[in-house]
Amino acid sequence: MHHARQGVITKEMQRVAQRENVSPEFVRAEVAAGRAVIPANINHPELEPMIIGKAFRVKVNANIGNSATTSSVEEEVEKLRWAERWGADTVMDLSTGKNIVETREAILRNATVPIGTVPIYEALTYVKRPEDLTPELVLEVIEKQAQQGVDYMTIHAGVLLRYIPLTADRVTGIVSRGGSILAKWCLYHHKENFLYTHFEELCEIFQKYDVTFSLGDGLRPGSIADANDKAQFAELETLGELTEIAWKYDVQVMIEGPGHIPMHLIKENVDKEQEICHEAPFYTLGPLVTDVAPGYDHITSAIGAAMIGMYGTAMLCYVTPKEHLGLPNKEDVKQGLIAYKIAAHAADLAKGHPGARDWDDAISKARFEFRWEDQFNLALDPETARAYHDETLSHDSFKEAKFCSMCGPQFCSMKITQDVREFAARQGLSEEEAIEAGLHQKAEEYRSLQEQSE
Secondary structure (H helix, E strand, O other): OHHHHOOOOOHHHHHHHHHHOOOHHHHHHHHHOOOEEOOOOOOOOOOOOOOEEOOOOOEEEEEEOOOOOOOOHHHHHHHHHHHHHOOOOEEEEOOOOOOHHHHHHHHHHHOOOOEEEOHHHHHHOOOOOHHHOOHHHHHHHHHHHHHHOOOEEEEOOOOOHHHHHHHOOOOOOOOOHHHHHHHHHHHHHOOOOHHHHOHHHHHHHHHHHOOEEEEOOOOOOOOHHHOOOHHHHHHHHHHHHHHHHHHHOOOOEEEEEOOEOOHHHHHHHHHHHHHHOOOOOEEEEOOEOOOOOOOOHHHHHHHHHHHHHHOOOOEEEOOOOOOOOOOOOHHHHHHHHHHHHHHHHHHHHHHOOOOHHHHHHHHHHHHHOOOHHHHHHHOOOHHHHHHHHHOOOOOHHHHOOOOOOOOOOOOOHHHHHHHHHHHHHHHOOOHHHHHHHHHHHHHHHHHHHHHHHO
């Protein structure tokens, strides 16, 4: 951000411009204004620069990380590679189990995408209870993570002591792990959130290593019943205040958002965030648009993700089928990412993002021309597309066929359309004229058959 404000176009900005098909000056201007961020810690040289902002492609984050009961360093690195394979634009390491530092180091050294963390998770492993946390300990953990190369960090500095009572009548209370940890600390000590009171010290650390703030929504709604309530929007006001402080240090900022929001309330979230937080990039979890489908929350949330992306959210945090149920495995990671890549692309189409429709047009043309292999290869998930086709038409000869098993050779609408066009070309007619002529010809054939039968 410092370079952007000085009018300097860095090599990272140039690379981002190539990836987004925009000018380097446009990238610089968006970063300088705070409307976009390029998360790139100076100690993460393996990184391929990318940008998060409403004027660019909607991005998708994948969460990985171990728990106290599940996973190893090797498994988390494999999840990282798997997430990158299926299109994750960033990855967050949310480890809460053993070997957190070693796990993060392995992830960083293998990651070509930005890596995010929630530092308070690691800090909590060094004490017995949340109330035993100290500002000094948490600041030390944050600096060590920055030294290691973490590109952005979720900091729940907006969970203020006076906001906690606003959650008392909620159906699901405080559902953010970081938010609940800090709420407990604040209530136990009856003091203000130390991440808020020490925020400028955090800014100095982030400035030193070029770490991006992801200001956490510790009071996000965890159910449809709690959507858009006073607690959620009170915290958002504080995040707007903190954004301006971070910008004074030339530190980049994203704002995290909900959560569980019914469809008719989604736009209000984007509008408020953009106004209150000065157009800093919005980064949302979903939102889930209904609470009735455990096991399918990658779908309930992808619906909300497509909508909130269309309204201007810059990055979507994926949800897997295991949401609310357990730690996701590799297949869950894939399913979550596929659902969210669809949502992000749908949002790009709705926003009219330059070049977004080229992909759709290419696959539609391949489909109409029965170029099956091209259709498979252009698909978001080529393996699944090919496997579904081959379940019923597995022989290689069917890769040249002008039908699939849905309609068969006689009822394929695209084949019929092609026949009409070929007939029109032979007769020197327009498609409309050809259809009329064809109908007339068929009518004559029918009358002739009727006369013969009499």
